[in-house]
Every structure is written in C-alpha cells, then in structure tokens.
Amino acid sequence: MSEAFTAWAGNYFGTEYGTLFIECPGDRKNDAPGTLKAKLPDSRILTLPVEIGCVGDNFTCKGSAHVDDLGLVSLELIGVQAPDGVIRGKWQASGGHSGTFLLHCHGVLGRGSDLIEKPPTSLRVHSKRKVLGPVTVEKSDLERIGKRFQRELPGADVFVTINGGITPRLELSEFEAEEFDFAFADFAQIHASRTESNGSIKILVAELGVVKNFLYAQGSDGAWVAGVLENCSQLFRGNELPSYLRFDRVGVGLNQAILFFMIAFVSTFEELWVRLVYVFGTWFMMLALYWFAMKSIPNVKIVVNPSRATFWERSGARMKASIIGGMGLLVYGVFATKIDEAVAWLVAFI
Structure with a gap:
C-alpha cells in the first residue's frame, strides 16, 4: 500500500521530461507535508514543498512555490499504485504543461517509524546519443520524424517543441494541424516515451538547435x-x-582537397623559401575558409512555414557551404597558379 512508504523516485514525461524524487519523512497522515525535487531538461533542479496524500492505492502530490526565472510554479500528480509497487499516473503544472509519471517506492515505515529500505529491483538502463552535423528541416520533415518515432515506439506519447517567437509544446497530431505565423524556429525537439512492462522507460529524442x-x-x-x-x-x-x-x-572534404593538392605540388618548387610561402599561404587559406564557413553556415535551419520564406532563406547550409567551398577552391587555384607572382610581390614588399 502506498501509505506505507516515505520516499519515491522515478521519471516524468510529456511536455517536459526528467527525473523525480519525493520525500515525506516521519509518521504522517493524509495530506502530509513533504518535498518534491524534479530535474528539468536544462539540468536545473526544481524544489517544491508539497502535500502528499496516500489513501489505499491512490497517490496524490501537489504544491506550489515561487521560483526564480520561472515565477509561480504549481504542480499536481495523481496516480495509482500497481501490485508491483510502481505508481503510475498523470501530472499537470502551470503554463499548460502535462504528461505522465512513474514512481518507484523506496522507503518503508516499520515499527517505531524506523525507515526500512525496500530491496531494490535490479534493472540496467542503456542510453546512447549520436551527434548530427548541420541540418536543414521543414515542418514536413519534423512530422515525418515524429511518425517514425511512433512506429519505433507503438503507443508512445510523441510531443514536438518549437521555439521561434513563441514556444508551443504540442502533441504530434496538434503539430501537424498547426499553422505557424512565423517562418523559422531556432530550436526543435521531438520526444517520444513509453513505459515497458518491467517498469523501465523507453525514450527517443531528436533535438535540433543552434x-x-x-x-x-x-x-x-x-x-x-x-x-x-x-x-x-x-x-x-x-x-x-x-x-x-x-x-x-x-575526411574527404574541401579543406582536405586543398591539403592534398598542396602536398602534391609543393615539390614542383625548387627553392625552399618559395615552398614555405606556398605552404604557409595554403595553411592560412584553409584557416580562413574554416572560419568563414563556421560563421556563415548555420548549425540548423528549421522552416516551420515555407510559404513565408524565400528560396534562398530555405536553402540552409547545403547551398551556402557549396558556394563557400567553390569560392575557396577558386581562390586557392588562382593562388597556386600565380605563386611566382605572389612571391615576387612579397619580395618587393619586404
């Protein structure tokens, strides 16, 4: 029975996701005071004073407090404890946030209110992250990725978060029907989660940002x-x-192509100081090309309303990288073929 426990730990999912820890020390009755700690997606820890209610297998937890940068935060959890001791239910918070949660009972009140630890269930959780390169996506691409997440996790809750002027957090079906009044967003997250029969949580997240x-x-x-x-x-x-x-x-990129040609043709120059000018000139051009590309090519381009964007604005990183690379190769080609004139100019300058 849930009223026999004094500590709970688990996860919450939905428009926000993270881990939870709830504690109600000592003997208590229904609506006893306790403390809730939640890890937010940005790694901050939210701490709220709460009132915890346990009647039979029913579990409730609610509280509110003023938090810096967030204002007044209110939170309510309502769940039911299953025969395996796991509490499952739904949560709702201020700002329209909501979702589901799962809690494992950890502390048991014994005789004299001494805390007896419940033997933990051994369960290994695997996680892995894969970093992507610069990405250009449109609203239809986000919908396609969300539907693929639904196929990978049948029955999972899939949410899409967009940040661009406003920050709506929408279910996938709501996101598909939404008509945004702005063209671009600088952040997008697709989150899918499902609770397994063994109490573990399967999570699949795609996050695109600057x-x-x-x-x-x-x-x-x-x-x-x-x-x-x-x-x-x-x-x-x-x-x-x-x-x-x-x-x-x-790898096989434009900078590596320039480096390959430099190594191939450096032996064609007879004098050492000409070779040095050629090598250092090429090295400087590679650095300049890298710097200019990092400043000009966006890490992500998210077009949520293509009708409000021009073709050039929608082109994203691929076209800009092609133009920068082509100009870089052209400048390098001129430099390599005119190296004698460049050396003569340098000697005259010195």
Missing part, C-alpha cells in the same frame, strides 16, 4: 537502443550537410 543537433535513445534493451539510434539517424540523411561540404572534420 549549438548542437543530436539523437538520444534510452531503454533497458541495449540492442534496441543501438539499433533504433542508427535507424533514426538515416531520417536526416537528406537533410544533413554532406561530409564533403564540412570544414570542421577530417
């Missing part, structure tokens, strides 16, 4: 985590910037 784009999977089945992450990464193949247009990694 700093980093990544896929994240979590579950008790390590093979599923690795497989679903690899499968879902293929969804971005047509949207991700190709490796040959990347300037920030080792």
Whole structure:
C-alpha cells in the first residue's frame, strides 16, 4: 500500500521530461507535508514543498512555490499504485504543461517509524546519443520524424517543441494541424516515451538547435537502443550537410582537397623559401575558409512555414557551404597558379 512508504523516485514525461524524487519523512497522515525535487531538461533542479496524500492505492502530490526565472510554479500528480509497487499516473503544472509519471517506492515505515529500505529491483538502463552535423528541416520533415518515432515506439506519447517567437509544446497530431505565423524556429525537439512492462522507460529524442543537433535513445534493451539510434539517424540523411561540404572534420572534404593538392605540388618548387610561402599561404587559406564557413553556415535551419520564406532563406547550409567551398577552391587555384607572382610581390614588399 502506498501509505506505507516515505520516499519515491522515478521519471516524468510529456511536455517536459526528467527525473523525480519525493520525500515525506516521519509518521504522517493524509495530506502530509513533504518535498518534491524534479530535474528539468536544462539540468536545473526544481524544489517544491508539497502535500502528499496516500489513501489505499491512490497517490496524490501537489504544491506550489515561487521560483526564480520561472515565477509561480504549481504542480499536481495523481496516480495509482500497481501490485508491483510502481505508481503510475498523470501530472499537470502551470503554463499548460502535462504528461505522465512513474514512481518507484523506496522507503518503508516499520515499527517505531524506523525507515526500512525496500530491496531494490535490479534493472540496467542503456542510453546512447549520436551527434548530427548541420541540418536543414521543414515542418514536413519534423512530422515525418515524429511518425517514425511512433512506429519505433507503438503507443508512445510523441510531443514536438518549437521555439521561434513563441514556444508551443504540442502533441504530434496538434503539430501537424498547426499553422505557424512565423517562418523559422531556432530550436526543435521531438520526444517520444513509453513505459515497458518491467517498469523501465523507453525514450527517443531528436533535438535540433543552434549549438548542437543530436539523437538520444534510452531503454533497458541495449540492442534496441543501438539499433533504433542508427535507424533514426538515416531520417536526416537528406537533410544533413554532406561530409564533403564540412570544414570542421577530417575526411574527404574541401579543406582536405586543398591539403592534398598542396602536398602534391609543393615539390614542383625548387627553392625552399618559395615552398614555405606556398605552404604557409595554403595553411592560412584553409584557416580562413574554416572560419568563414563556421560563421556563415548555420548549425540548423528549421522552416516551420515555407510559404513565408524565400528560396534562398530555405536553402540552409547545403547551398551556402557549396558556394563557400567553390569560392575557396577558386581562390586557392588562382593562388597556386600565380605563386611566382605572389612571391615576387612579397619580395618587393619586404
């Protein structure tokens, strides 16, 4: 029975997701005071004073407090304890946030109100993250990814978060029907989660932002985590910037092509100081190309309303990288063929 316990820990899912810890120390009756701690998606810890109610297998927890940067925060959890001791239910918070939660009972009141720890259930959780390169997506692409998440996790709750002027958090069906009045967003997250029969949580997240784009999977089945992450990464193949247009990694790219030509032709110059000018000039051009590309190519371009954007605005990273790379190769070609004139100008300048 839930009223025999004094501590609960678990996860919450929905428009926000994270971990929960609820504690109600000592002897108590219904609506006893306690403390709720929740880890927010941005890694902050939210602490609220709450009133905890346990009547039979029914569990309630509600509270409110003023939190810096968030204002007045109110939260309510309503759930039922299953025969396996796990409490499952729904939560609702201020600002229109809601979702489901799952709690495991950890502390048991024994004789004399001494705390007796319940033997924990051994369950290994696997998680993996895959970082993506610069990505250009439209609303239809986000819908396609959300539907794929639903196929990977049948029966899961799928939510889409968009940040651009306003920050709506919508279920996938609501997102498909939504007509945004702005063209672009600088952040998008697709989140799917489902509770398994063994009490574990399967989570699948795609997050696109100005700093980093990544896929994240979590579950008790390590093979599923690795497989679903690899499968879902293929969804971005047509949207991700190709490796040959990347300037920030080792591989077959434009900077590597310039480096290859430098090594191939440096031996054609007889004098050492001419070779040095050629090598350092090429090295400087590679650095300049890398810097200009990092400043000009966006890490993510999210077009939520294509009708409000021009073709150039929708082109994103692929076209800009192609133009920058083409100009870089052209400048390098002129420099390589005119190296004698460049050296003569440098000697005259010195």
